[in-house]
Amino acid sequence: MAEAALTRAAAVGGGRWPLSLRLARRELRSGPASGFRGFRIFLACLLLGVAAIAAVGSLAQAMLDGLEQNGRALLGGEAELRLLHREATPAELAWLTANSGRLSETAELRAMARDPGGGQRRLVELKAVDGSYPLYGALATEPAGLGPAALAERDGSWGALVDPALLGRLGLEVGDRLAIGGLDYRIRGTIRHEPDRAGRVFSFGPRVMVALASLPATGLVQPGSLIEYHYRLDLPPGRAFADWRKRLVAALPESGWRIRGLAQAAPGIQRFVEQVRLFMTLVGLTALLVGGVGIANAVGSYLEQKKPTIATLKCLGAPAFLIFRAYLWQVLALALLGTLGGLVVGALVPLAVGPLLSERLNFQVAGGLYPGALALAALFGLLTTLAFSLWPLARAQQVPAVALFRDTVQRARRWPPRWAVAATGLAALALAGTAVLGTSDSRLALGFILGAALALAAFRLAAHGLVRVAERLPRPRRPDLRLALANLHRPGAPTANVAMSLGLGLTVLVAIALIQGNLRQRVLEELPAEAPSFYFIDIQPDEVATFQKIVGATPGVVAETRVPMLRGRITRVNGKRPEDLQIPKQVTWVFQGDRGLTWRATPPEGAKLTEGQWWPADYRGAPLVSLDDEVGKALGLHPGDHLTINVLGRDFTVEIANLRTVEWADLKINFVMIFSPGLLEGAPHQDIATVRLQPGPDDALGQAAAEDALERRVTDALPNVSAIRVKEALQTFAQMLDSIAAAVTATAGVTLLAGTLVLAGAVAAGHRRRIYDAVVLKVLGATRADIGRAFLLEYGLIGLVTALLAALAGSLAAWWVLTDIMNSPFHFLAGRVALTVLLATAVTLLFGFVGTWRALAQKAAPLLRNE
Amino acid sequence: MADIDATPGPMISLEGLRLTYPGGAGPVEVLRGLDLAVAAGETVSIVGPSGSGKSSMMMLIAGLERPSGGRVAVGGVDFARLDEDGLARFRRDRVGIVFQDFHLIPTMTAVENVAVPLEFAGRRDAFERAQDALVRVGLGHRTGHYPGQLSGGEQQRVALARAWAVEPDLLLADEPTGNLDGETGQKIIELLFELQAGRHTTLLLITHDPALAARCGRTVRLQDGRIVEDVAAAPAADRVPA
Incomplete structure (x- = not known):
């Protein structure tokens, strides 16, 4: 029997594995009994983040493959x-x-x-x-x-x-x-x-x-x-x-x-998928970073529980690095488990969502496994684990063996050894590097990572500030408020964890809510207020008089512009084909399709020349072109350079006379290229016109009826002319915007979910302490309402500070994206932000309260007997 | 072992040993200048009221703590010359420790607990030796059990087996029967002395129990961080001056 036991013991504990692995295996083998309960949050955070990235990557690849397979x-x-x-x-x-x-x-x-x-x-x-x-x-x-x-x-x-x-x-x-x-x-x-x-x-x-x-x-x-x-x-x-x-x-x-x-086959969709993949991957990464806080907490509290074991191992002669390795293996094994779980979920998403998408996108989204997308997600998961767990692991190896004998005098918290600080830094760098190299827009990815890291640090600092303020505030007379403030700064308070876990997710949500709200407001309220009511296209030169007569006779027309237009394509820039040029991303659209072309003797109203001169009104010389300033600057073009344009199958080479700023956002008729008179008039062309209708208050017809009437009169008289209602087009666009925003918000919700998980972990970690507090307070005569209020105040304060900071950080991010990337004005939408702030406070209160409720229900006697 | 320079002399040598902890309300002087020499093979009991510095002295002798002043040498090795990992290796090879709270690793079976220090030492026969050690303490039939599945007495026997398995030159025991009932404690003590006698190991035993202290060849009494009495049980020739 003894021999059998020995064989069994040797089989599970001995073998040829390195010692650190053997030790790790023994700990892992005993499962939840040995304190792995806290790792549920670790696993959930990792699973969520990895699943989000794997799902986004797989789905994007499935769509791209679908495009390829359905190419014909x-x-x-x-x-x-x-x-x-x-x-x-x-x-x-x-x-x-x-x-x-x-x-x-x-x-x-x-x-x-x-x-x-x-x-x-x-x-x-x-x-x-x-x-x-x-x-x-x-x-x-x-x-x-x-x-x-x-x-x-x-x-x-x-x-x-x-x-x-x-x-x-x-x-x-x-x-x-x-x-x-x-x-x-x-x-x-x-x-x-x-x-x-x-x-x-x-x-x-x-x-x-x-x-x-x-x-x-x-x-x-x-x-x-x-x-x-x-x-x-x-x-x-x-x-x-x-x-x-x-x-x-x-x-x-x-x-x-x-x-x-x-x-x-579908370059527009391809670009759209690539961009959505980039953005969603970054949002998934945020979820993983928030989860990282949960990972660090879980590892820290697990190692705290393991202090006696670590001290015992040291007493028995284990060197510090052996302990570090033994626990590193355990964390990595669990990380592998969480990552694998995330990969399975991520790989299944295309199968579940694919058919729905196929229906909406009008092509078959491919099914299957995407090893590249899964490998990237796994790498993100493992690097996040390392970046967030090396620090607590290195501190664990510093547990003194003497801790076994007594909790002598409180020792100052030491920094981990230098190599561990360096290793943590390396892991963080590798994570950022993977994000930068693994996504299609390195600059944006880098900005995102830096922003997320700064935001995390800001939330940590804010929590620190809150703790310090709570410490220094004069003691209020109200006992519940006094208790709440004390709970904010007592040793082991969850203040920092709650702020960091909720903060980043909320920042992303506030930013998305503000960006969406601003774009919606722009598209549905601001643009219609200044944009024309109609574009009329395909007006033949011999129909212009009729058109003008109809418009002139329509009451409420406040503005009408009409320009001749035909379309053409840039085929050469200074003699070089576009495919041989280095074209900056922001102006590739100029080369992607045909551009509208027109000609004018005088500069358009309000145009500002940034380089060169406008041609004289009676100019009849060699053809010249006025080019959009942004396009010209991006391509390094100046007056004197040449563009070759293909119109109706013929190439024309023209000289750039000037660069001119164009305000694209106002939806008026704008052109990248305006030609000097003489070149295009002879080509078959049509007129395009904008009309803005604004019936006065005395007009019998309302806005909609007036628009209907004008559309009817024009298209009855000129059946080949098409009327585009700008408001309708903008509404269609707003609907598209809403669908995209819904998808983005759902992904950002993953970040908030990760934050909530971390928060739940932080609350659970402090639960024992909270029960003890509640019991002692009850013994001293506090009612349940007193204690409940104190705990609600505590979480309410943390939630409020976090939400205010998230509102600030999210607004800054939204302002940057809108003004710098989207060239759109930014308005602070207080309602949307307030809603987010309320949501944040509600979530923290809810979690704090659930924990407190359980604590309040605890009977005092058994706990006191145990104590 | 080869990397540790040893000089001949007593098994334990403490000279002017001081230990002070920084505390919020000012430094706490735990040991105030101890001088002690223990010869190889001696059995010494350390007695004294709680807070007198017994455990602190043992921690210094085990190399678990650095003194604030004075010198510790065990087996002729001056601890001042060893870093933390050097001390860990020294314990691994030459010191066995038995705790009042057993301090078995809950995630390891009895045989794994006993094998751990042998594994640290890189012994290929770690499990065979651990098995032998468990047989010697009468637990040959419970090698695959976890600490949680063993009684207090059995756990302390596993701890004894673990301490003896490395065949240490020095065995430190901190109230090894403190958490056991009288009968079980008695058995453990019998086992402890039996094992000690078998290898003529130096034994340093902290206890509150005068009867147990009297079983050692020598008794050192501590009070307020100082040695106030150092007596041989019998014969008188065994006495070592403090």
Whole structure:
């Protein structure tokens, strides 16, 4: 029997493991009995933070993979060419036909759709498709199975498939007629899913799909009309996209195609996903940092419980470093457990959320495991554990063996050894380094990490200040207040932990609430107040007089601007292609699509020139351009430099005459490039106009009715002109903003949850002390109400100070993001901040009170007997 | 052992030993200049009222505490020349300690508790020796039990086995029966002296029990941090002057 016991003991305790590992294993083996209960908070904090980062990373990767896997359907082919304002020429079409597999042509434009019987009308996104559409993916319709054949002319009517939302808006049903431009279509069904639409995040109106062959009859195709022609095709077998593209550009160098391959199937979504991933990863990291405080607390209190064991080991001859290693292994083993848990949750999220997202994003989000995303989350988890636990671990090795004999005289708290301070610093640096290198925007990540570290330090300092103030305040006469103040500064008080754990999460929430609130206010209140009511697009030069007559006769019109416009693309900067330039991030948008172009003899009203001169009003020399100052500065351009612009398939090179500031935020008509007169007038173009309506108080019509009336008069008289209601567009934008804010707030909620966990841990750690206090106070005659009030006051004070500081820090962060990054004004929204402050105080009170309630319920006698 | 220079002489040598703790209300003088020499193999009981400095003296002899003044040498090794880890290694190899509160590690089984100091010393046969030590204290059948599963007497026997397993030159016992009932305590004491006699180990025993003190060859009485009496039990020739 003895031998069996020995074998068993040797098997569990001996073996060939290094001694520190053996010691760690023995402690871990005994589980909760040996004080691991406190590690529940440790595990929960780690699990939460790692799960958040792993989930965000996995989900983003699943979306990106989904984009890649669905590339053909999203792009509509293996390659897509886009032309603005014009169709491909016969020569171009001949080249494409000869050098591709299948080919499909579509045209997209904005147009007004009307109920021919009634007066209802709506701006729609019109898509005209040929018989081959779609090359990839499937069009889902109601009734099922409708395709291009349903759009063909039948019984004297062309067919249309429409977004169901349009039917509700115009009060129409399938089978009814729908007027677009000068043509009446017959609605043959509704569209449930359009395979190549996912790439668009924002749209001005519901979709209407018609036959390409019907488009000329609408009268919408006019010279210079804002129409995009798309050519989707299959590459010839065995031909790579890059190679094919090179041949296309060589064969048709001046076509001005925008060419996309599968890798750029949905660049807008790709960029959006990347940005959301960056932001959410940083928010997840904040949760992990807040959790780090919980990790440090849990490790500290576990080691405090282990003091006798550590002292015993020292008495038996264990060197200090052996003790450090033995407990480090334990912490790492638990960290591994928490991290693994987080990874499992994080890996499961794409499976759970993927289908929902697929529905909203209109493409299949991929499922599967993403080792890269999981590895990054695991690394974050382990580094956070090290950064927050090395310090308490190093202090544990300083526990003197003499602690076994007596709690002699209180010793001064010593700093851990220098190597431990250095190791903690290294772990923190590695954590920051991983954040900076592991995310796509290093500068933002670094700013975020520094900000979070500063905020944590600020909350620690604030708590310290509160403790000091509580210490120095004169003793109040009210016993509950006196007790509350004493509890704030007694040894082992949770003040610092509560402030740090709640503070960072609240700061993030306040910042998000303020950013969202400011943007919402800007989009829904401030912008509509100064923005035009309408944009009217596609006004033909011969329609200008009619348009002006209608607008002039409309009461309440306070401002109208009208400019000629056509679109073009920068193809060279000082002779260099954009792909050969180092383009700063903030101006890449200038090269990502076609830009609006106009010409003027005189500078626009309110324009400020920062470099160069405006051309004389009667200038007729070589073409000049006035460039947006921000774009020019970012690209290092000055007057005298040259830009090459492709307009309608032809390249023009112009000299920069000046740089000019542009106020983009006011939603008036603005241009990156304004040309000197003489170059563009000859090209087919159309006018774009803004109209601001402000009916006086005496006008019979209200704002909405006045807008309806103007829209009706213009589009009745000029069916090819489209009216964009700015307010509606802004509302759509605000809705998008709200969805994004909801997702961001949910992630930030994880940070607050981590904070709450840490808070719960801190309250639990002080629970025994609290019970003892409550019992002694009860013995001395305090009522439960007295004690309850004192504890509520204590937590209320900590919560209030934390919330005020969080409000300040969050407001600063929001101010920085809004004014510096988003170029938007900042308003302090007291209501939102107050709500957050109240929430914070409520949370702390709730947790403090739950702990207190249990303490108050404790019977005095058993505890006193034990004592 | 090779790294510790030893000079021949008594097993324990205390010279002018002082210990002062800084305290909030001013320094607390715990030991006020002790001189003591204990020869190898001697059994010495330390007696005195609570707060007289008994445990502090033992902590200094175990190298668990640094003196504020004076000199401690054990087995000819001057503790002033050892750093904290050096002292830990010295204890590991040459000193066994038995506590009043046993101080077993609750997460380790009996045999693991006994094996720990042997493992620290890098002994490959740590578990075999621990097993033997437990058999010697009569616990060969309970090696796989945790401290929480053992009675107080059994726990103290495990602690004794742990102290003896390293075959120390010096055994320090701080009221080893203080937490045990009379009968169990008696058995532990029998075992302690039996083991001591077997290896002729030097034994320093702190106790409040005059009968137990009388079993040692010599009794040193402390009061207010000073040695006030140092007597041999019998014969008189065993006396060592303070």
